[in-house]
Amino acid sequence: MVQFSAQLDAGFSALSDRTRRGILERLGRGDASITDLAAKFDMTLTGMKKHVHILEDAGLVTTEKVGRVRTCKLGPRRLEDESTWIAKYREMLEARYDRLEAFLERTKGDES
Amino acid sequence: MVQFSAQLDAGFSALSDRTRRGILERLGRGDASITDLAAKFDMTLTGMKKHVHILEDAGLVTTEKVGRVRTCKLGPRRLEDESTWIAKYREMLEARYDRLEAFLERTKGDES
Numbered sequence: 276m277v278q279f280s281a282q283l284d285a286g287f288s289a290l291s292d293r294t295r296r297g298i299l300e301r302l303g304r305g306d307a308s309i310t311d312l313a314a315k316f317d318m319t320l321t322g323m324k325k326h327v328h329i330l331e332d333a334g335l336v337t338t339e340k341v342g343r344v345r346t347c348k349l350g351p352r353r354l355e356d357e358s359t360w361i362a363k364y365r366e367m368l369e370a371r372y373d374r375l376e377a378f379l380e381r382t383k384g385d386e387s
Numbered sequence: 388m389v390q391f392s393a394q395l396d397a398g399f400s401a402l403s404d405r406t407r408r409g410i411l412e413r414l415g416r417g418d419a420s421i422t423d424l425a426a427k428f429d430m431t432l433t434g435m436k437k438h439v440h441i442l443e444d445a446g447l448v449t450t451e452k453v454g455r456v457r458t459c460k461l462g463p464r465r466l467e468d469e470s471t472w473i474a475k476y477r478e479m480l481e482a483r484y485d486r487l488e489a490f491l492e493r494t495k496g497d498e499s
Contacts, residue, residue, distance in 0.1 A: 284403055291399035293392065296472065303479030335476075349483050354473050360408065361466050361473065364447075367415030371461050 282334075286357045289333035294318075295326050299335060302349040309338075309345050394446075398469045401445035406430075407438050411447060414461040421450075421457050 289295055294316055301307060301315060313323040327347055330336035334352035338345050401407055406428055413419060413427060425435040439459055442448035446464035450457050 280405065283408065284405055286403075287399045288403035290469075290472070291396055291403055293396055296395065299476060300479070303476070303483070349476075350480050353477055353480060357402075358470070358473050358477070360402070361470050364411060364415070364461075365465055365470070367412070368462050368465060371415070 280356065283356055283360060285333040286335070286352070286354060289329050289335055290357075292326070292329075295330055298326060298330065298347075299349065302336065302347055306346050306348045309347065312347065392468065395468055395472060397445040398447070398464070398466060401441050401447055402469075404438070404441075407442055410438060410442065410459075411461065414448065414459055418458050418460045421459065424459065 297316065298312055301312065307315075309320060309323055309327060312318075312327070313320050316323065318326075327336060327338060331338060335350070335354070337348045337350060339348070340346075409428065410424055413424065419427075421432060421435055421439060424430075424439070425432050428435065430438075439448060439450065443450060447462070447466070449460045449462060451460070452458075
């Protein structure tokens with residue numbers, strides 16, 4: 276498992292804020308300008324820019340400035356490493372319960 | 388999609404630190420005391436207790452104190468909501484690329 280990964284740190288950290296997850300969900304329905312996003316989430320432009328910057332650093336949002344408007348799009352990162360990490364955690368948890376079950380089964384056998 | 392979820396905030400935030408992910412990976416191989424974990428990660432007991440507390444609050448680690456030893460186990464949360472959220476993000480990204488491809492396809496048609 277990739278343990279020491281700055282990318283995983285940045286990815287999970289970007290996702291740990293409900294406003295940022297909301298921005299990603301909004302961009303899933305179509306591109307939006309920083310101004311649109313600020314209005315939708317009832318934030319100042321400065322506050323929204325900070326969130327978008329964190330998402331951009333994590334590779335979850337791409338921005339492009341044309342004239343005076345900066346448009347935000349979803350991607351390019353697909354959160355593959357994050358998805359793999361969580362899947363591995365779930366496997367470890369299952370394995371832990373399987374070991375516990377096997378232990379209890381053996382203990383039951385000893386009692387009879 | 389569950390957008391306003393304190394549980395998702397706590398889950399993703401707990402996973403955003405490589406030491407905490409390392410602790411979970413270590414616990415996947417078997418239970419460990421706070422002292423064991425502090426030694427393995429070359430940290431003070433106080434520092435390790437803070438990390439374990441964050442993991443415990445997020446439901447990713449359970450601790451039990453017997454005598455003077457506090458043992459840490461993986462679980463009980465299975466990170467289902469986090470997994471679902473990431474899967475939805477990936478679907479949104481795919482859909483975005485599909486729409487882009489369809490648009491480019493139409494544009495190509497216009498040119499010919």
